[in-house]
Amino acid sequence: MTSDEDSVRGCPKEIPHNEKLLSLKYESLDYDNSENQLFLEEERRMSFLGFKCLEISRWVICGLIGFLTGLIACCIDIAVENLAGVKYYVVKQNIEKFTEVGGLSISLILWAVLNSAFVMVGAVIVAFFEPGAAGSGIPQIKCYLNGVKIPRVVRLKEGPMIHSGAVVAAGVSQGRSTSLKKDFKIFEYFRRDTEKRDFVSAGAAAGVSAAFGAPVGGVLFSLEEGASFWNQMLTWRIFFASMISTFTLNFFLSIYNNKPGDLSSPGLINFGRFESDVSSVAYNLYEIPLFIVMGAAGKSPLLFLDFSTLLLVNYGAILKCVCVCVLRYVHRPCLQVMEAMLVAAVTATVSFAMIYFSNDCQPLGPDQSEDYPLQLFCADGEYNSMATAFFNTPERSVRSLFHNPPGSYNPLTLSLFTLTYFFLACWTYGLTVSAGVFIPSLLIGAAWGRLFGILLAAITPNGSVWAVPGKYALMGAAAQLGGIVRMTLSLTVITTVYTVLIIVIHLVVPQGLYDIHIKLQSVPFLHLEAPATSHWLTAREVMGAPVTCFNRIEKVGTIVDVLSNTSTNHNGFPVVVPVAICGLILRSQLIVLLKHKVFVELARSRLTQRKLQLKDFRDAYPRFPPIQSIHVSQDERECMMDLTEFMNPTPYTVPQETSLPRVFKLFRALGLRHLVVVDSENRVVGLVTRKDLARYHLGKHGLEEMQLAQT
Template sequence: MSNITKKVSWSSRPDESGAAGEGTPLLNGSEQPRHSRQLSEEGSLFQIGRLSTVDLEEERTSDEDSLRGRPKEIPHNEKLLSLKYESLDYDNIENQLFLEEERRMSHMGFRCLEISRWVVCGLIGFLTGLIACFIDIAVEQLAGIKYQVVKENIEKFTEVGGLSISLILWAVLNSAIVMLGAIIVAFFEPIAAGSGIPQIKCYLNGVKIPRVVRLKTLVVKVCGVICSVVGGLAVGKEGPMIHSGAVVAAGVSQGRSTSLKRDFKIFEYFRRDTEKRDFVSAGAAAGVSAAFGAPVGGVLFSLEEGASFWNQMLTWRIFFASMISTFTLNFFLSIYHKNPGDLSNPGLINFGRFETDSVTYNLYEIPLFIAMGAIGGLLGALFNVLNYWLTIFRIRYVHRPCLQVMEAMLVAAVTATVSFTMIYFSNDCQPLGPEHTEEYPLQLFCADGEYNSMATAFFNTPERSVRSLFHNQPGTYNPLTLGLFTLTYFFLACWTYGLSVSAGVFIPSLLIGAAWGRLCGILLASLTSSSSIWADPGKYALIGAAAQLGGIVRMTLSLTVIMVEATGNVTYGLPIMLVLMTAKIVGDYFQEGLYDIHIKLQSVPFLHWEAPATSHWLTAREVMSSPVTCLNRLEKVGTIVDILSNTSTNHNGFPVVELVTENDEGGNPAKLCGLILRSQLIVLLKHKVFVELARSRLTHRKLQLKDFRDAYPRFPPIQSIHVSQDERECMMDLREFMNPTPYTVPQVETLPGV
């Protein structure tokens, strides 16, 4: 760790860099590259060739110095970018093999390809919907059993006075279930922890996170999320759906499973990063769609988090996957609920319908909504700061799997205890109405025919609690209950996020927000008792939920649409939008969004949408690394092996140059011919595609695109390829395999333009 260098090989994600004018977190303030002057002299190669590898390389000696004093366990420093992340290759490699294949294809071939893309998207939607359905039913069944057991126990002991036994039963049950979930995550697939949204966000932005879209991750994720929700943690099952959808997409689109060692020999054309990422976008959208019943929101989520380019057909396919996903979920849930054909459960969470007639808002309420947005932003920033510290603590001291499992169990037990205590000491009794909307009403110390209102919020799956906060009649909760609930749930949720369990933060955020939002509504109603417009605290619960969620995750467009779709009422579009905007502005003033924090803490080299405003000062010349590691068109095998093995230059792509034979006085010694990727070189080495020195006698069979596709995506490391001393002397002809038309950036281009 003493010589950490950052390399963000922009060369292999050209559409990112060419697209939206992206900046980089590296280039803030004092971090001006020190090589800049030197480069402009040395970089004469660029004058003609316009190499595309604008690499960022900085040796952070200052950071290193400050690191040296610390203990060995510190696995990271958030300001450093990790070397373990590579970028996806977005540029189509238009080499001779590829062009030959494209030119062999007929019109019919392209049409079949297009149709199979649609089929894949349909499958993605269908499978994602099924998974959502499975999770929903599993959670409902298991949680039902658990609540029934605990409820009976509580009822038994309420009168005889041994409620501590109930508490212990509850806590032990929760801990046991959560332990199961934590063990599979911590020991088998740590990447399945959390909601997976930061990881998917990175993936869609072009960062290849290892193991993130594997089958094993999916299995662990699904089982893990069931355990954590059933285990009563302050989590939701919605976030993980996005990750699940993405894994499904990555699997289905490749037509094979490396884990299961099955190759169906279909969809081979899609075995490259460009195509795969498109499908992963569709999968993520299908996940959102299934989670919230929001197909349009899903599409916008994919676009907001991932897309640099707007591609009409792709978006249309993403929308198709989303539609199929929500339809599948809806259809199977309607069968499960013994009401086939009733397609009114489009998502895992349904906010219930806000009817325009009954719940309307007025122009003068908008400032109030905006104020609530600001509160949401503040609370969200607080949540994020606390979670940030907690995560730093966890990274330092809780990084062994068994410790992680124990922490998760502890949280589960504490959650149960706190809930129980809150319910126990609450004296907010509500009459048990004829509608009987509560699934598990706890009478506790209330009179007969009444139930404990605090228990509605705590002794229930969070989805139900949210819905009851939105829609229950005015007067169902008293303000003290809501205030206490907000406070405890806030800290519980904050503690829970980042545990090594699969779980999302959407629902807890909504729940916290709905609680304090409803509180605001009640207070307003009591202040202005005459006017009926304030009477319904449900809409304030909705606004509060939006504000809190916006304050924590800082999503904007897609979240607005998701909320609008989930409430089924476009009238609330404008207030929700204003609230989310306010929450984002206020929150950003203090701290980044939760997902961005976790991305940063994982040292992922993530490029944001906008370059820093003042980065017009910097040009490509000043941020690129130098000297550039180049290969010749006809290169010695030994040189290639050495370059690939050299850990200090482990770039992912190398420019291929041609030496101009003129005398050197013009200062133009080399000309760019193309770009070749590390993975391509590895495949070439593996297949021994060498030209012996006695020219033009080939020692290898003709390589096909298929060879590259078969190796994709798990290319072996260079160390696993044995190259004999004789072979080192051979030459490799790169012309046929390199991409002759890589993206290039002029040296004088400013950073936002890059």
């Protein structure tokens, strides 16, 4: 795409998002401990009791993470409940007032304004203060757990529950918050990538768990998305955090609802019990082909979404008008806020129009299951069925789609709703608001699933007996969500739907929306295995070479020059004694050494000098200062630095002939950041990093290599 084409279409030039590119801007996390002398000394000094204490504090931290996540979920729940309540109450009153006297356009304006106002608050926060909070946060957490450093991913900010959980975890486990500039001087042992990742997993699980009231689902989510190494103790801690989170949420909600001690409401999103109306209607053999069809259908919207996302991101304005395109790609925050508000207003308008022109009246049931039944132009004792779907929080809409008795919706209402909501959801995804794709997917799926069930009952003889629409709504929701989000294993627990359907989705859907998102951002994401056909590649071909190495005792000037070289910008340096590799040292470690001026000459002259300790490294973690901020005088440049006790003396190495899948397995299983390639005499010949491995992927015609770019 040339920039000419760009300007023709009226879109400003955009950073070239491309799935064939791999961005160099992402750094890697280091999930392999640097076992240098300092670390080993500390570990060896620590008593058995010390390890017990550490283990206990891990549990305590996980408990805290769960508690805080649950508390946040509780606050969000209460706030959303009340705000939505106020909004719908006001609008309902208004509509009722104007239905008879005419002038419903005032109601429309009121609704649109209220919607926009709520959205504005969120959009302003995101656009002006924390651009990273846009979207659902799930792709970011996925990348973090995979080992990619996403800037500011776990900084303090609002966001959906999973993200909130991860942020809480990062804060609590480090015993300090850089956003809040507060250091409690506790949990210093956990200030490294390995430990932090474990806690972030727990936080993500606690978030999922609070959102869905399903601790096991939370654990599965964390494992499915993040962990490559199944560690039973870690799993237990994650489970513990999830349980505490669900429990806390329940406990405080029960107090809020004036039923203290009643722990029956499991999570934020509660679609009601299915036992009475769906599961007990046992699935029949002849329904399985239907579910397979639905599973496949769950894929098509995905394909469409995929296609339209690609269109949107890569080729500008086809789906949307030029105006929207301009708004989307202009990075000025106020325009972003305005777009968000526009979407909110359009949503309200469309919803209103749908309700207004619908004439699907349903009798009010005796159980009064509708929260805000709108009578509008219906007869007394009836309510507008379209309003149930549109004039409601999405959670409530899903619940009514699942549970309302057959006949509550007519097919036309559902078709219109599905279509409209789908387009609105597409537009909303990618806005500057902290909005997820989860609930919208469920809602769309439930709508077309119920539609499917109704049609099925209509066209088959005796169909109404077995084609319970609620059951098909559930299936549709699962299919749609599975197709889009693809965290299907956790889903089977979350929604307790487990059928051949899920397998089918898995087989037919190449990748989920989150994966597309990750790909479009050119993140060097490592999948679980190397591409199948990559055995002919060896470490020699994929590694980066030549490698900048340091001597065990190296001149300060050399180190400063290498670190200052912005063209290479390496982060790990093998340490060599003339012939062979003897260690690996990280940029961050060198920076700390330079900052504390740990030079051989100084050590000799000031014998009483405090020895550098692990604590100094931990205090600097995770935001080490850049090399430019460290002043090294000309005299100091001539000094020497002894790296022996700071380097990792036993880095993992592979011979040059090692095949790519073998290198990949080692790298992925151990969560490495740098893997040194050596020859038969243990001389360093190259260095394999994340981007060297993430570069290869299976395309349609076999192995393809992605381009690296400085985007």
